[in-house]
Amino acid sequence: MKKGVLLVNLGSPESPSPQDVKKYLGEFLMDERVIDIPLIARTALVKGIILKTRPKASAAAYKKIWWDEGSPLIVISERLKAKVQKEVDYPVALAMRYGSMTIKKGIQELVDQGVDEVFLIPLYPQFAMATTETILVLTEELRQEHFPNVKIDHLPAFYNKPDYIEVLSDSVKRHLGGKTYDHILFSYHGIPERHIRKSDVTKSHCKIDGSCCVTPSKAHEFCYKHQCLEVTRLVAEKLGLEEGAFSTSFQSRLGFDPWLQPYTDRTIERLGLAGVKNMAIITPAFVSDCLETLEEIAMEGQELFHEVGGKEFTTVPCLNDDDSWSALLGKWINNWAK
Template sequence: MSKKATGKIGVLLVNLGTPDSPSTPDVRKYLREFLLDKRVIDINAVARYALINGVIAPFRAPKSAKIYKELWTERGSPLLYHGLDLQKKLQASLGDRYHVAFGMRYQSPSIKAALEELREQSVDRIIVLPLFPQYASASTGSVQDKVMEIVKDWWVIPNISFISSFCDDPGFIKSFAELGKQHMAKDDYDFVVFSYHGVPERHVLKGSDKGYCQLGACCNTYNKRNKYCYRASCYATSRLLAAELGLREDQYMVAFQSRLGKDPWLTPYTDFILKDLPAKGIKKVLAYSPAFVADCLETTIEVGEEFKEMFLEAGGEKWQLVESLNSEPMWVEAVKEMVLQH
């Protein structure tokens, strides 16, 4: 009779990444690593290198550095310290049989360093959880790609599995809904906007079940044919959050932010639709950014400040961002349950 393994189980939490500091050189370094990823900008390698190093990084870095300075705190980058807080709390909740490591896809702490930490613990298996609720090749897929690239050089490779999506995970939905309910208890809101990070339409089409994806009504249900479709995942999360919040279909909408370049990205664009809401009598909006589980530039600055300013200028009265899950107790328990079920 075979014996069950008694060694530790490794858990690798991974988020996107952040500059080491808000200085222009560090921001430029981060942008280069991020945007040179073939899964992020999926064009010819030579053209991608020329575009990033010759145009985007040099011109965008100084502007982005100013925004990062607004975001930075005494603890540094929120995306980093919220990730480290989640790691510590999850470790305490899971106990000694598990070893939880945290890494970033770009910059520090690296995925390689986090995997080495787990290897030193002689873990029997590794569960990788990219902290992106909705699967996209440019985020979750890139993490999976990087992990496999690193471990292929190990002499002994333990069992490795990925939690590729948790867009409809009950703990994730309930945790995020609870944060929204806390705001709804303090004020009456006319409408809820679920704003997701956008991706180019071609990214969705490249990964779609052939002949099924229409960038439209096909996302009205979430099923085995579109379970790895980013757009379908976003709509699935929104429907579940809306149900948990007690919203009717006419009380919320899904939109997409943070587009880059001239190619068509997923629509509608958040910055376009929010300007039209006040004219429709919608004066108080509760804004979610459910593609992120930790506060960062895209949530705190883009949704929380820039979109708020646009909405108020258009005649709105209140725009309230629902904070990300960060390391809230309910979220820690939700992550724990995902790991245990996996």
């Protein structure tokens, strides 16, 4: 069998125009693993409300961060793919869960090169219904329908792999430059609390009460919150951060249902009001800088921090196409291919 690799990231609108953003949001938010409510209710919510109000504001946000080369997430992912390709002897393709760079096109690109065994790498350190799971489910559907002779393996969540923690910690340390901060905030993308319970394979462990995430359980294999907290713990340990000098929060909530807390915006506000003058933010749920890191954190977060009395606000870039990160992906691929 000829082996190949498919890197999969989230996706992006074709442009920061309201029309393209609306199309992208429609595909993204209609995913039953993103907004996990019955189809009729989801359609009414997304098409009847969100897509009539949100595209204009989202397009304005995208325009703030758009690069001359295109969407930052797409450009960075393409750079990463090029570097990973230099690390391995197998064809490497890039796809997005949403948008025009479809997973189907990515698999087809590999098949056209004779590949019949694919190593699928969802570019998310932690497992979640709305990220890793939706990629795996769609990929299997596409395989059965269009590529029945292709074998597909995938890289599990790598949040606690020692070599990943090493690369992430080294990147954070390098970008912080040895400076001392009043507080370091680890901000992760938020998800509804019900997603945590739905992903609980034990159907009883996850209570989101502050204790279940630190109580050993096989539920942790698919528990997004546990995996986020573990990344914070492991990186803080690696960097020698003192208890109280760092914390974890969750961003980008949508709707009125309870999402994972504490919320990032409220945490930034609380820290500023408490007298924190300089803080740094790390966003380890993302491997590529995107709207949520470049606009929501680096722009909106900084503005909020200054409004409540904060002075210096530092955002640590994602791993992006860091040489050590691309080399690590190459190592994982080569280990799989043995």
